[in-house]
Amino acid sequence: MxxxxxxxxxxxxxxxxxxxxxxxxxxxxxxxxxxxxxxxxxxxxxxxxxxxxxxxxxxxxxxxxxxxxxxxxxxxxxxxxxxxxxxxxxxxxxxxxxxxxxxxxxxxxxxxxxxxxxxxxxxxxxxxxxxxxxxxxxxxxxxxxxxxxxxxxxxxxxxxxxxxxxxxxxxxxxxxxxxxxxxxxxxxxxxKFDSKEQQSAEVRSRLDPNENDQYAHESFKNVDLSHMYFKLVNLCYSHFSKTSLVGSYLVGCPLIGADFRSANLQETSLDYSLIHGADFRGANLCKAQLEEVQGSFVVPTEKEFHIPPFMETNFAGANLEDASFKGADLRGANFRGALLKQTDFSQANLEGASFYLKDIQLLKLNDQQLDGIQVSSND
Known part of the structure; x- marks a missing residue:
């Protein structure tokens, strides 16, 4: 040789x-x-x-x-x-x-x-x-x-x-x-830290229509973006904390690492979006649609090195009442402390996802899902 x-x-x-x-x-x-x-x-x-x-x-x-x-x-x-x-x-x-x-x-x-x-x-x-x-x-x-x-x-x-x-x-x-x-x-x-105060009307006019499909790291904090439409728009690592997105559509969007802490996403659709590492702590996702979203947090295999590592998708303390996660990949996600009344996880991959013990009885999970989740007390 x-x-x-x-x-x-x-x-x-x-x-x-x-x-x-x-x-x-x-x-x-x-x-x-x-x-x-x-x-x-x-x-x-x-x-x-x-x-x-x-x-x-x-x-x-x-x-x-x-x-x-x-x-x-x-x-x-x-x-x-x-x-x-x-x-x-x-x-x-x-x-x-x-x-x-x-x-x-x-x-x-x-x-x-x-x-x-x-x-x-x-x-x-x-x-x-x-x-x-x-x-x-x-x-x-x-x-x-x-x-x-x-x-x-x-x-x-x-x-x-x-x-x-x-x-x-x-x-x-x-x-x-x-x-x-x-x-x-x-x-x-x-x-990207942005200290500029933003007005909802100015931000809405800038984003509608979405002629620019690249908004990674942008700050949209504490503004009203309700009933807006985004499709395939790159919003990775963007900041939406305390923002209203009520009734908006973010379909098929890259939302990797996006910050939605304490945001209002009631009746918002995020179907088919990439939400790896997104932070929804304390957010209102009542009646939101997150079907077929990709939000896994796993030890990378040879085929998964392209997935951004080292941060779970976080729904801790979020309102997920009547939200739908049908067919979603939520491996390793954090649901501790979330409101899970009538939340739909049918056909979702929940391997390694974490829940509080008191919430399990509220969920209609199949045997495979129950075997794969991590359950902890809420002490």
């Missing part, structure tokens, strides 16, 4: 195997430890806000417009999981006054290190064909799968972080862009 053949054989037989294994381990670890890890990130974020504010008080720092949670690929390759959070003004990377604080992301990258060790062990089968540089290159490529989990945890934390006194005290632009990624390289927008 020649060197290139050995490399190809290793990639085809070991890389995918160990990728699935270690991402599954990371997934499970974060499910168990998410609250503590979120507190750690929130603490670093608040400390960084204080640092930036102190620089602003000395007139050394302008208004904050960009916040980057940064990892360093060369560090990761060398088993160093220390990352940084940077605060920039409107100049971004050209901001000459550094405001940065380090944090440790070993909780993510330790699984990548295990992957590396497993691959190194397998490489010994190909005597003198595969070098340590080859393993490092594969590890470099694999890092993005692990950073996805860090990005999704930070996105989750930012919903609370932008409401802290430390962040609100900062001098900042009306829009603040929070990103996760490699230092001065590819990064992903995980949260």
């Amino acid at each position: 020649k060197r290139q053949e050995a490399l190809l054989h290793l990639r085809e037989n070991s890389v995918l195997k160990y990728r699935v294994e270690q991402i599954a381990a990371l997934h499970e670890y974060l499910i168990i430890n998410r609250d503590e890890l979120a507190r750690q990130i929130l603490s670093v974020f608040k400390d960084s806000c204080i640092q930036a504010l102190n620089l602003q008080k000395k007139c050394d720092k302008g208004k904050i417009q960009h916040i980057h949670f940064t990892f360093f690929r060369h560090r990761v390759i060398n088993h160093d999981a220390s990352c940084r959070i940077y605060f920039y003004d409107h100049q971004g990377y050209m901001d000459s006054v550094e405001c940065a604080k380090e944090f440790n992301a070993n909780w993510v990258f330790k699984f990548l290190d295990i992957f590396e060790r497993q691959l190194t062990q397998d490489s010994k089968k190909y005597v003198n064909k595969i070098y340590s540089a080859d393993i490092s290159q594969i590890k470099r490529e694999e890092a993005s799968f692990y950073v996805n989990y860090m990005a999704n945890l930070i996105r989750h934390v930012m919903k609370d972080a932008v409401e802290t006194d430390e962040f609100l005290a900062l001098g900042k632009d009306s829009e603040v862009y929070i990103r996760v990624g490699e230092y001065k390289d590819f990064n992903e927008l995980v949260y």
